Amino acid sequence: MATKEPELIRMGQHSQGAFRWPDAPDPDKYSVCVHCGFCLEVCPTYQEWTDENHSPRGRVYLIKAASEGELPLDENVINPVFTCLDCRACETVCPSGVQVGALIEEARGQVYHARPKQGVAGALERLFLRGIFPHPKRLRRVAKLMRFYQTSGLRTAIRKTGAIRVLPRHLREMEAVLPEVPAEGAREALPGRMPAQGVRKGAAALFTGCVMDVFFADVNEATARVLARNGLEVRVPKEQICCGALQVHAGDREQARAMAKHNIDVFLASGVDYIVINAAGCGAALKEYPELFRDDPVWHARAEQFSAKVRDISELLVEVGFDPPRAEVRRRVTYHDACHLCHAQKIRQQPRQLLRAIPGLELVEMPDSDRCCGSAGIYNLTHPQMAGELLERKMDDVPEGVDAIVMGNPGCMLQIKVGVHRRQRQADVLHTVELLDEAYRREGVKG
Amino acid sequence: MNQEALVRALTEIVGPRRILHRPGQLAAYECDGYVAQKGRPRAVVFPETTEEVSRIVRLLHRERIPFVPRGAGTGLSGGATPLHDEVVISLVRMNKLLSVDYENMRAIVQPGHVNLTLSKRLGPQGYYYAPDPSSQSVCTIGGNLAENAGGAHCLKYGVTTNHIVAAEVVMPNGDVVEIGAEFGEAVGYDLLGLIVGSEGTLGIATAITVRILKKPQAVRTVMAMFDRVADASDTVSHIIASGIVPAAIEMMDQLAMQAVDKSNYHVGYPRDIEAVLLIEVDGLEAGLPELADRIIAICREHRARSVKLAESDAERALWWSSRKMAFGATGRISPDYIVQDGVIPRTKLTEILARIAELSEESGLRIANVFHAGDGNLHPLICYDARIPGQTEKAVAVGSAILRACVDVGGSITGEHGVGVEKLEEMRYLFSDADLEAQLAIRAVFNPEDLCNPGKLIPRPGRCAEVRDAHWLAAKHAEIAAGFPDQTLTTSPGAGA
Ligand SMILES: Cc1cc2nc3c(=O)[nH]c(=O)nc-3n(C[C@H](O)[C@H](O)[C@H](O)COP(=O)(O)OP(=O)(O)OC[C@H]3O[C@@H](n4cnc5c(N)ncnc54)[C@H](O)[C@@H]3O)c2cc1C
Ligand code: SF4
Ligand code: SF4
Numbered sequence: 001m002a003t004k005e006p007e008l009i010r011m012g013q014h015s016q017g018a019f020r021w022p023d024a025p026d027p028d029k030y031s032v033c034v035h036c037g038f039c040l041e042v043c044p045t046y047q048e049w050t051d052e053n054h055s056p057r058g059r060v061y062l063i064k065a066a067s068e069g070e071l072p073l074d075e076n077v078i079n080p081v082f083t084c085l086d087c088r089a090c091e092t093v094c095p096s097g098v099q100v101g102a103l104i105e106e107a108r109g110q111v112y113h114a115r116p117k118q119g120v121a122g123a124l125e126r127l128f129l130r131g132i133f134p135h136p137k138r139l140r141r142v143a144k145l146m147r148f149y150q151t152s153g154l155r156t157a158i159r160k161t162g163a164i165r166v167l168p169r170h171l172r173e174m175e176a177v178l179p180e181v182p183a184e185g186a187r188e189a190l191p192g193r194m195p196a197q198g199v200r201k202g203a204a205a206l207f208t209g210c211v212m213d214v215f216f217a218d219v220n221e222a223t224a225r226v227l228a229r230n231g232l233e234v235r236v237p238k239e240q241i242c243c244g245a246l247q248v249h250a251g252d253r254e255q256a257r258a259m260a261k262h263n264i265d266v267f268l269a270s271g272v273d274y275i276v277i278n279a280a281g282c283g284a285a286l287k288e289y290p291e292l293f294r295d296d297p298v299w300h301a302r303a304e305q306f307s308a309k310v311r312d313i314s315e316l317l318v319e320v321g322f323d324p325p326r327a328e329v330r331r332r333v334t335y336h337d338a339c340h341l342c343h344a345q346k347i348r349q350q351p352r353q354l355l356r357a358i359p360g361l362e363l364v365e366m367p368d369s370d371r372c373c374g375s376a377g378i379y380n381l382t383h384p385q386m387a388g389e390l391l392e393r394k395m396d397d398v399p400e401g402v403d404a405i406v407m408g409n410p411g412c413m414l415q416i417k418v419g420v421h422r423r424q425r426q427a428d429v430l431h432t433v434e435l436l437d438e439a440y441r442r443e444g445v446k447g
Numbered sequence: 448m449n450q451e452a453l454v455r456a457l458t459e460i461v462g463p464r465r466i467l468h469r470p471g472q473l474a475a476y477e478c479d480g481y482v483a484q485k486g487r488p489r490a491v492v493f494p495e496t497t498e499e500v501s502r503i504v505r506l507l508h509r510e511r512i513p514f515v516p517r518g519a520g521t522g523l524s525g526g527a528t529p530l531h532d533e534v535v536i537s538l539v540r541m542n543k544l545l546s547v548d549y550e551n552m553r554a555i556v557q558p559g560h561v562n563l564t565l566s567k568r569l570g571p572q573g574y575y576y577a578p579d580p581s582s583q584s585v586c587t588i589g590g591n592l593a594e595n596a597g598g599a600h601c602l603k604y605g606v607t608t609n610h611i612v613a614a615e616v617v618m619p620n621g622d623v624v625e626i627g628a629e630f631g632e633a634v635g636y637d638l639l640g641l642i643v644g645s646e647g648t649l650g651i652a653t654a655i656t657v658r659i660l661k662k663p664q665a666v667r668t669v670m671a672m673f674d675r676v677a678d679a680s681d682t683v684s685h686i687i688a689s690g691i692v693p694a695a696i697e698m699m700d701q702l703a704m705q706a707v708d709k710s711n712y713h714v715g716y717p718r719d720i721e722a723v724l725l726i727e728v729d730g731l732e733a734g735l736p737e738l739a740d741r742i743i744a745i746c747r748e749h750r751a752r753s754v755k756l757a758e759s760d761a762e763r764a765l766w767w768s769s770r771k772m773a774f775g776a777t778g779r780i781s782p783d784y785i786v787q788d789g790v791i792p793r794t795k796l797t798e799i800l801a802r803i804a805e806l807s808e809e810s811g812l813r814i815a816n817v818f819h820a821g822d823g824n825l826h827p828l829i830c831y832d833a834r835i836p837g838q839t840e841k842a843v844a845v846g847s848a849i850l851r852a853c854v855d856v857g858g859s860i861t862g863e864h865g866v867g868v869e870k871l872e873e874m875r876y877l878f879s880d881a882d883l884e885a886q887l888a889i890r891a892v893f894n895p896e897d898l899c900n901p902g903k904l905i906p907r908p909g910r911c912a913e914v915r916d917a918h919w920l921a922a923k924h925a926e927i928a929a930g931f932p933d934q935t936l937t938t939s940p941g942a943g944a
Binding site for chain 2: 031032033034035036037038040041050051052053055057058061062065070071072074075076077092093094095096097098
């Protein structure tokens with residue numbers, strides 16, 4: 001069919017719409033929505049609020065209406081665009097293949113231009129998104145400050161004196177469960193190159209991530225060990241920076257593009273076969289780098305080249321074949337599907353395969369394991385009420401009698417730690433790869 | 448009553464958090480699953496109890512303000528679309544399972560309860576709710592009642608009306624009445640029969656008593672692929688003529704297969720077959736394998752290229768998803784589509800398909816076909832692009848022409864999606880003015896001022912039925928004329944497109 005004609009028409013509509021900045025929501029993405037409504041029931045925000053404005057179908061419709069000039073870019077469009085968890089549950093069910101997540105992110109980019117955030121909140125957001133996260137050294141300094149707070153006795157003092165009460169409940173709880181920040185992250189602690197053990201299956205560069213490396217550096221170290229154990233030479237490029245997912249979620253696409261370019265340069269130069277990530281949110285963002293360069297053919301091509309190498313740790317291990325551990329880890333665990341693993345990257349079976357391969361480990365499935373836990377990047381900080389409700393539901397679903405809740409994303413790990421704390425449950429919150437690593441390490445002990 | 452006063456009065460009933468009234472909040476409620484016609488509502492309210500529904504309706508009735516009930520908004524004929532500045536009464540917050548009586552096989556739900564959720568909740572006890580529209584994972588039982596929804600398995604089990612035994616209904620004046628009987632046949636007029644399928648024009652269901660069934664002990668699912676549609680169609684007739692009562696027989700044509708294969712529900716159909724049949728039998732395990740064998744044999748006798756039995760629950764589930772997602776998956780091959788819902792005597796299938804192919808060629812619009820083949824219910828999916836001026840009208844006109852063809856071979860204009868606003872004109876293919884007057888007289892008893900979902904289901908007698916065809920002709924005419932440099936040139940409508 002003639003494709004030229006509609007394009008021209010679209011361009012015309014587009015220029016009169018509410019999205020006046022480059023990199024606007026793509027008409028080819030929203031026109032795919034056939035308004036069938038199949039996405040309603042899986043959307044956590046619709047489930048809670050039952051208002052179609054806060055459903056995938058509604059959000060896509062509002063974005064389309066704003067794009068075509070039917071609605072102004074005001075609160076009625078902006079709110080639904082920002083209440084979205086970006087969990088992508090809608091994309092899993094959508095028969096028509098609407099990229100709801102990408103549309104939401106593009107729309108947020110427009111809001112970022114149209115409505116720069118004012119006041120303290122805006123300044124803080126800019127400080128973190130532009131001033132701290134993109135700069136590993138500054139991020140490290142903040143981390144050190146936190147470590148000082150946690151280990152110097154200051155934390156105890158603040159808790160004892162009750163000064164902690166100035167924080168709202170959700171931040172107080174978050175503070176309570178934050179793991180102790182290690183003295184240095186894996187990016188610094190790990191050697192730049194670790195040789196493969198056994199038959200060599202290729203070279204993998206480890207993407208250490210920011211949240212992961214501040215709070216869960218040991219997960220990164222476990223990842224490196226597990227890779228090497230399975231025949232992968234591990235590199236840890238020291239110049240890498242945060243992936244930019246937080247910036248994309250907030251609509252700061254310009255900053256995100258700058259960070260993406262930096263990482264693409266660093267990792268492509270390293271000449272590895274794979275770029276490995278153990279944080280689902282970052283993994284999805286890295287795989288979606290090309291989306292940021294729709295208007296830039298040169299960088300788009302480089303981004304494609306980069307993304308083609310990106311693998312989640314569980315995905316890579318299953319792809320290249322992993323050694324089933326021989327030692328036992330006697331535990332009863334349940335698995336939570338991080339949204340950005342199961343919905344955004346369609347990775348469901350691989351982590352389960354790894355867990356099932358561990359002798360002695362019993363995996364008990366939880367119902368609706370792929371429903372968002374409410375963490376969703378920094379959603380739990382920006383929309384604490386919604387995030388809290390989702391966390392309650394998630395905790396209700398954790399089966400009785402498990403001693404660990406396992407997942408593949410640091411954001412979820414922090415969130416579910418809050419849940420465990422709230423319910424006073426005796427359960428560890430672990431990354432999949434930590435259990436696998438433990439099994440391998442026990443082999444060594446037994447000799 | 449002005450908008451401000453109305454909002455105040457509604458807020459008094461439902462509180463400030465369960466009402467939408469600012470213009471920018473209403474766009475999302477402009478239409479349902481049928482997108483060719485749209486209208487902004489005056490407000491949307493979300494009641495949680497029968498009493499709230501009753502108070503809202505009483506208020507609107509008193510003020511002569513029209514209203515439209517809405518479930519999940521998956522309707523495909525515009526039933527929940529506000530075209531007269533209505534207040535939308537959304538029932539999705541009334542989604543509770545009120546009670547279950549397993550021994551007597553009854554459940555009572557609020558109208559916003561999602562169809563599949565009921566089966567999921569009954570599942571652990573070995574029970575389910577039989578009607579299974581393809582939209583069952585989202586559509587509400589209230590919406591099912593209003594549309595008398597069908598589904599793949601309704602071939603054996605019957606459509607919604609066979610599964611609803613009683614309902615609590617808020618009448619268009621706000622009175623609350625109980626109709627039907629939980630057990631046995633209701634005495635007096637069959638009001639329940641009237642309400643089921645009334646598309647929200649006779650009142651709002653606020654509690655629904657449904658029949659629940661014991662899950663069949665065993666299931667066998669067969670997929671058969673055919674080089675020719677005619678063979679697939681003969682197979683269907685033969686299976687039924689042989690006395691087998693399948694739970695479901697579904698068919699898809701090549702374009703529909705391509706659409707689902709592009710979606711998350713990929714089966715991998717060959718690109719050179721014309722039709723695929725999905726046939727299911729269920730019941731007691733004893734005898735079922737033999738039944739499946741007989742079906743497979745009949746498929747082979749009719750030159751099926753390949754026949755397979757589902758080997759696992761996962762495979763069976765994938766086959767069904769592939770079929771049930773077919774409408775939505777059409778978005779993979781076309782920006783917009785209209786799904787039609789004609790019924791024909793089963794034996795006319797090949798004939799009607801040829802006519803549909805002709806219409807597709809004439810109009811230049813691709814048409815995918817999905818059928819509940821067992822009961823002759825066709826769903827042609829007419830692909831178009833609303834951004835191209837004139838295409839929406841053309842697609843609507845093609846849909847209408849298909850329905851006419853169905854009526855001409857002795858069929859009907861809707862199997863399960865209802866009339867809504869979409870098929871108002873086509874009602875005239877079936878009914879005379881006198882027939883329509885009779886139906887309007889019934890509506891007038893319940894809904895005398897036509898405030899409750901106004902203008903839906905029954906057209907006013909007397910208006911010209913050929914309006915749409917004329918539109919299409921005009922569109923066609925314009926296109927032909929546009930093909931010539933001289934715009935003043937007149938072409939006869941008969942000239943080829
Ligand atoms: C992809 C897709 C596949 C579909 N497949 C099928 C199928 O296989 N079989 C089938 O039958 N249908 C099918 N449908 C159509 C649709 O899902 C059904 O008509 C369904 O019953 C509508 O339910 P709903 O909750 O979405 O109702 P809505 O669309 O919200 O409303 C439908 C009608 O019911 C009225 N209504 C809603 N609630 C009430 C109430 N409580 N009291 C009175 N009136 C009420 C509304 O006013 C409207 O007229 C499909 C739709 C889609 C999008
Ligand atoms: S499921 Fe997909 S096509 Fe259907 S309404 Fe939702 S986003 Fe649109
Ligand atoms: S990404 Fe999640 S929250 Fe956002 S619309 Fe989709 S399902 Fe809803």
